[in-house]
Amino acid sequence: AQSVSQHNHHVILSEAASLELGCNYSYGGTVNLFWYVQYPGQHLQLLLKYFSGDPLVKGIKGFEAEFIKSKFSFNLRKPSVQWSDTAEYFCAVNSYKAAGNKLTFGGGTRVLVKP
Amino acid sequence: DVKVTQSSRYLVKRTGEKVFLECVQDMDHENMFWYRQDPGLGLRLIYFSYDVKMKEKGDIPEGYSVSREKKERFSLILESASTNQTSMYLCASSLRAGGLTGELFFGEGSRLTVL
Numbered sequence: 001a002q003s004v005s006q007h008n009h010h011v012i013l014s015e016a017a018s019l020e021l022g023c024n025y026s027y028g029g030t031v032n033l034f035w036y037v038q039y040p041g042q043h044l045q046l047l048l049k050y051f052s053g054d055p056l057v058k059g060i061k062g063f064e065a066e067f068i069k070s071k072f073s074f075n076l077r078k079p080s081v082q083w084s085d086t087a088e089y090f091c092a093v094n095s096y097k098a099a100g101n102k103l104t105f106g107g108g109t110r111v112l113v114k115p
Numbered sequence: 116d117v118k119v120t121q122s123s124r125y126l127v128k129r130t131g132e133k134v135f136l137e138c139v140q141d142m143d144h145e146n147m148f149w150y151r152q153d154p155g156l157g158l159r160l161i162y163f164s165y166d167v168k169m170k171e172k173g174d175i176p177e178g179y180s181v182s183r184e185k186k187e188r189f190s191l192i193l194e195s196a197s198t199n200q201t202s203m204y205l206c207a208s209s210l211r212a213g214g215l216t217g218e219l220f221f222g223e224g225s226r227l228t229v230l
Contacts, residue, residue, distance in 0.1 A: 036219075092219075102173065103219060104160070105150070105157045105158040106157050107156055108155075108158075
């Protein structure tokens, strides 16, 4: 079955530190890739997405992610975090090899940014 | 803005009760999804629907059923609630994107407690 792994369950860092969250998935072939964010008390919202083209994707709030097909990875990065980036982050993958419209999420990474 | 509305934010039910969770979206999206969100497990797909009266099982369909009689409405039904179904339930909708799933738009969630 299709699976998505996020390596870190919890990350704690200080403001202005750099952030990188890992995401790996199990299926090859054509994929759509997503990062979603859930701020405390809010609903999930899209940070960025990759469908095709440039593997370096820029999203909202200074986030970016790089799709490395050979490594089945889609890691999220931000060069300098702010306190307001405290949230839970979810990677999600949709693959033609899976049941077409099914979107599989990773377990999430809770990020705490200390002021 | 896309709006996905879940009928109940908080519910408390007793073991064995039948539970209905309603979800309505206002953007004419083909796809609708029900996920449950549990700490450390991320979002797990229960059922999804890619058209009216169509449904597909997700990863954890046991104990659940769904109904999609109209394009804008997708209901999740727990025929006989059990304590292990205590969770946050998230509804989402999306357009299709190249045969795969596009960006998901989420509702606020319904927190169900089964006593």
